[in-house]
Amino acid sequence: MGYVMRQLRDPEETRMTDSTSIADVADERPIKPALLRGWRRRCPNCGSGPLLQGYLKVRDTCPNCEQELHHHRADDGPAYLTILIVGHLMVPLIMFVFETFRPEPLVLATIFTVVCVAMSLYLLPRLKGIVVSYQWAKRMHGFGD
Structure with missing residues (x-):
């Protein structure tokens, strides 16, 4: 529920009022199921229609529930998150493998390049x-809307 500070007639007097109406609560969209559907590359509304058309192109509408999806502004966010996650997983692993097993640099680079790309x-x-x-x-x- 969202609370908003509303200024009353007297500038000195303010109070917290509930800004969430009954219609907003009834039309609430839970985040966790939506994120799980997104991970599975499914429509966030129905969960059964495909979200993507091809590898990264988001469909304009869901073929199952007709939810409009063209509003998204993903831009560089997914690429940034991918680099962040892969980098944070691979750097400690590379350091551990190098310190523990001392492979040849070319072998190390080849193996971890393939793993990072995959x-x-x-x-x-x-x-x-x-x-x-x-x-x-x-x-x-x-x-x-």
């Missing part, structure tokens, strides 16, 4: 689904 290709569309679903759940960028 993880990035796996995470990128899923994180894009999460970002679009989060925007849908929070009614951002035109999803609230």
Whole structure:
């Protein structure tokens, strides 16, 4: 429930009032199911229609429930999150493998390059689904209309 400070007639007197109406509560969009649907690359509204058309292109509308999805503004967010996650997982692992096993640098670079690319290709569309679903759940960028 959202609370807003409303100024009354007297500038000195303010109070907290409930700004959430019954219609807003009835039309609430829970975040957790939406994020799980986004991870599965499904429509955040119905959970059964595909969210993406191809590898990263978001559909204009869900073919199942007709939810408009063209409002999203994912931009560089999913790529940034992918780099952040892959980097934070790979750097300690590379350091551990190098210190423990002392492989040849070319072997180390080859193995971890393949692992980093595979993880990035796996995470990128899923994180894009999460970002679009989060925007849908929070009614951002035109999803609230």
